[in-house]
Amino acid sequence: MTDDAGSTRKKQGKNKNDAASGGPKSRFPWPHLLGELVLISVFFAFALYHLGDTGLLFNSQISLRCRLTPVECLSRLGPAEGPAKTNNAELQQALALSDWACHVKNDAASCSRLGYAYSSGMGRNVDRATAMSLFEKACFHQEKLACVEVGLFYEKGWVVQRSLDKAAGLYQEACSGGVPLGCAFLGSSYHSGRGVDKNLSKAIELYQQACSDGNAWGCTNLGVCYELGTGIEKNLPKAIELYQQACSDGNSRGCTNLGLCYEFGKGVEKNLPKAIELYQQACSDGDSIGCRSLGFAYEDGTGVEKNLPKAMELHEKACSGGNSMSCNSLGGAYEDGTGVEKNLSKAMELYEKACFDGEPMGCNNLGLVYEYGKGVEKNLPKAVEFYEKACSDGLPLGCNSLGVVYEYGIGVEKDLPKAMEFYEKACSDEFPLSCKSLGDAYKYGKGVKKDLFKAVELFQRACTLDEEECSH
Template structure:
């Protein structure tokens, strides 16, 4: 379940869809985003636990990962069983298990309990008999379990052998972290000279990350992407970074998806052929820009049958792109759905994208609540969404918030606040914000109003004709 699918499920669950609630608990049991009452959550948790347990007993790799996640909800870091299942799943090729295990390892830094003592001893014994999974877990836990004595031959040399000689992905991932700046700082506690040793060997961290990625570990893909993104021991390359982030995301490591949503390499002017190729490789941002080019021109006010058909096809395409994880695709879909008078779909996708910090989604939802529904209660809700959209740099939302303050819609009338938000919108080239500021100041500050009217005219010729 991608981040966008999860938020859509949250919306559906809050709207009374019990199946969506069940899916949320089964796939993301750590979070009760939908605000289910305890009885509902526990009912779905029990059902999910029973199903995952049965699937795991039957040998289902992903079922074991899900079962461990459900156990982790109750036991937290104090659960070696969870570590064992995620480690086994990761080494068997379950990318999501690798991602979960990576997070668990970080949460164990500074761990002071005794629950892992026996488990660590089991890993030592297993490694001695040739169990590769046990060897890797022993290497990482050697510096995390308080009862273990950190030993470089275990936490480094053993991993180097497993990565170089046996091509074990998780060993390569751990090496890529240990030799990074952050990892070297953590391991300096056990070997004070280690940071200086790896200072001029950052290239090894990248090589190990790339090798892990090629071996199927999405955390390795993410680490490689980060190296290219930040120029760590390699020439900075956003394109190369994104290629690795895409592989991390596709493999189940959500941080890779987050990086693409934060800032994509693609631009509207890029080659359509290149976009389509990247889209086929799983880059949802490339899919979006490719669709925009392929269906252009798309208007929110279609007047011909061809326009309507094009907008309908584009909406269908955006729905798939949104569900892949591209947050802006959800916001664009909400915009088109609202234009097509499908307010239920518009609200659903706008809410999901706004929840994932996409300002345009907040803007669309605010507009639905204020302009399309327009009750005193929905106007109050609209103020919050327009405020959030403004904070997320959807500058039209600032103008719409200013309008609410000027006219007292959903909030107490306040011309000072109205002016503040009109100015923010105007300063970010929203012509309507400049025009509204001009009208607001007309009576009390005509010279200032004239300045804003000129700015509105410069940004949009339609405002040049207004008296």
């Protein structure tokens, strides 16, 4: 395995298709404050009189933090426990009233508000278990937005056993109860087949319903469908219109997707300054893909002056927000000492996080780490295991890595026919190095019957995919 191949395996491109299946990031009106309560003391009557003001202050604190509703911010949570991030006397007053109304009067909106405080660190120490209990109570008492929150906990597997079926059921309950955000989340479930049978027509119907009811996340996902032609006829102007609408309504993912269109000139005239402006807006509002895209811009010097430390700072923010691609990019930076001080242990930790959070490139990089013994003891069988995961998760590079180890017997018994199978798989997914390797195999009859015409065809394909492979 050459150093060039190893270097190629660590390259991480920009992928905008994940916008369709990203976490829930739209805007939905905060639940109304407490309704009429029969109070038993002058103190609580006075407190209720002021609840509107303190509740609005609580909402303004939320707005300053992420411009989204509580349930939409949940997808960006960090540790399951931790100290309060925001705390002041007025906020404490609002939370004290919510605590009383929730536990004494079983007021569902107050329970939901308090649950968000425990989820986000807004005036309470972060405690997801307590948050989940409060959201469940609110949902039970017919606060349908809280049902979406409970569904998200089940979808993510936070403090409960992950259950996509339960999540989809809760989104359905919320959607049927008139919560557009529930419809948007349910649409995402149908879009990807999470907890329900995949049904793109149903997904689009739900996105349209959510969007028409004012939910920006529904508009964003509907925009993705129009952009990619997923379940509906491709229509870039319509996608741009929906992204603009969502972004104007405060949806950070809509801003990110619009930025990507401006960066690559998709449906609009290419405009890098505009793309950077939108990424900055999205990132400051907490969208991890916005931070990732801005990180890539600073990493490559695209629309901004190249600044590797700044790029890694943004990838760090995106990684902390759950973006596995940025975790992988940051791992590469720590492995090579690019923009940060070289730290192989940190690189390994980030690759693991990326891999187990669903980024196959992180798995492939873990394989490289174990294959070459970089920061860990060399372990070829372990390397093969991670290459297999990367390949099975749809990464052509991972399949190419498997082709290499089977071709040369690295950590496995040498098996040329099997190596050619993996090269064939990666080549069919347009990975040029695999097409070239497969061409060599047909040229010399390695693991396949010698066929010069087939070899030339594969070399031409490799060259078409990547000019650097035009040496034959």
